[in-house]
Amino acid sequence: MTGAPLPEPAASPTATEEGVPSTARPPQPRWRQTLVLLARNPTAAVAGTVLLLIVLTAVFDEAIAPTGPNEIAVEDRLQPPSLAHPFGTDDLGRDILSRVILGAAVSLRVGFLAVTFALVVGALIGLLAGYYGRWVDDVLMRFMDILFAFPAVLLAIAVLAVRGPGAGNTALAIGIVYVPVFARVTRASVLGVREDVYVRASRSVGASDWRLLTRHVLPNAAPPIIVQTSISLAFAVLAEAALSFLGLGTQPPNPSWGLMLAEGRGFIDLAWWLAFFPGMAIFLTVLCFNLLGDGLRDVLDPRQRTLMAGSGR
Amino acid sequence: MTDLPQRPTAHAAGVPASDVPASQVPASDVLVSARGLEVHFPVRAGGALRRATGVLRAVDGVDLDIRRGETLGLVGESGCGKSTLGNALLRLVEPTGGTVTFDGTDVTGLDRRALRALRRRAGMVFQDPFASLDPRRTVRQTVSEPLEVHGLRSGRRERAERVAELLELVGLDPAVADRYPHEFSGGQRQRVGIARALAGEPDFLVCDEAIASLDVSVQAQVLNLLRRLQRQLGLTLLFISHDLSAVRYVSDRIAVMYLGRVVEVGPASAVGSDPQMPYTQALLSAVPVPHPSLERTRQRIVLRGDVPSPAAVPSGCRFRTRCPYAFEPCPDVDPALQPVGAPGQLAACHLHGVVGRPVERAEEAVPAAE
């Protein structure tokens, strides 16, 4: 050996060069860190809390609602908001507060179903297209482009025309419209992660494609997809309202915010509360999903996490 | 070939380069072997059709034997194809030509299952420890991945024991197993990367610039760790670096790479002090000597020009556009590795006798950056 001898470390070879983080603080799981950061973002925290209340209302709708959704009391028709009917009554004397509460269940169920469908199908397509590239990418993404080229409402109407109205089909129609959005977001995110060295490192120890995709690529590509989910929930609730408004979504007499809006439209001069309260419910829900999405966008940025951890580089 | 100017020496020894053994050692002593190994990347023009408009010869006819239990240093300037060669030996990059043999088995045609078995026996340590660990997985999850993939130590307890054992082996406190990579320094992360590479009990490890992105103070420690592990576990190491002094420190033998080809190989003492190939001489002359009076008399060989692009490799000797000794046969005959200097030393240079494959007419059309 003719090379210049490098200095041996002073300590024994098993000693580490820098202090290993040795505080007893147990490591926090990622989702807990996310929640903590989210709680520190006031807008997102408020939005999240309001959404939680809305969701709880939807889940326990029948227990909370003062009356049944379709209880007709003709003698009480078109009553303005009062103590007995805080949101007033409609033209058939039905309690609007009860209908808004029960409508939450319908609107949110359709919204969640639609976004779940779009998320699962779209993310899978985006994952395969982004990870495998080449012809897989070309075929899948051209198909997504075609789907995306249709005007959203037209596409949804076409689906409902074929399959008939109803909550499930409305969710499917909205879900199909949002599949290309999730496919694109996922693909872009996967492209950014696919070539990361840790993915190659896992491949080098023998991990299968499936393992690479599910354990490494997807978790690291997830943040933009999570943000997109929140924002799409806002759109889906809005879309359900629009389709119901057009008479294609939820069918009367079942309550849905969009349908109530449509029904209240005819009485807007006479009884503003018919359209106002379901409109506010839509507005609030959509706003909160958007604000939460914005908050998540900030919180899921890894640089924020390093700030919080207060260590690392 | 017939219309080439007659060169008796060239024709007397007109041996195709890939038939020349890279070293004269019994086959059983060789763990990893490359013959005529090529990795050519298509160069694509932009545009919808993505037509291939040329080839980038990242690895271009490498002959190399890595002996069981040795540390072979692989040096060369950035971009000369070291990483691509290391990846191709592990089939993390698909070779476009030639063969790779691992422990007597040709790995270029392995199916998925056999490839997975190879992944257990041959691993890689990556350059950047900040990029090579999944930020969303704990040290435990990272280090036990090979165990899960290969079904080793099934059962929570056994796996936890093995992870602790591996962390201790690389000089980390097993108590940190449940932490995330961002809580560690560069040197510690690199130790985690080494622990992962060792988890499957491999025979062969490629260390690709494994210390290059660490702080200087930490480099020597990781280098010493690798040396200790190599001895303790009887590993065969391919130590890739652009830094000849680090390579001389850890290696038993050194291979020098230039523009996709191994141009000199031999015992570290010989290649590191008495190189036989002008390129190696130039590399060596750029290394500072620790002795003050020797340092003053050190002659620097400054190479002229830039490294040609691997998409336009000069004909004949690929080093000729920068070689201070280039002479008549250099553009016409692609030099083969031949025994010169110390026992076991091989160099590809016509100064030691014109040996190699004459350039064919078609290849002369390749523009030489002169």
Ligand SMILES: Nc1ncnc2c1ncn2[C@@H]1O[C@H](COP(=O)(O)OP(=O)(O)O)[C@@H](O)[C@H]1O
């Ligand atoms: N996947 C790839 N596609 C195209 N060119 C590549 C690819 N990988 C490496 N190269 C090219 O091959 C050459 C050798 O690269 P590399 O093996 O990384 O060199 P080194 O490790 O010695 O710095 C470089 O010119 C590089 O640009």
Ligand code: SF4
């Ligand atoms: S073969 Fe010629 S050009 Fe190549 S290194 Fe030797 S002398 Fe220089």
Ligand SMILES: [Mg+2]
């Ligand atoms: Mg490299």
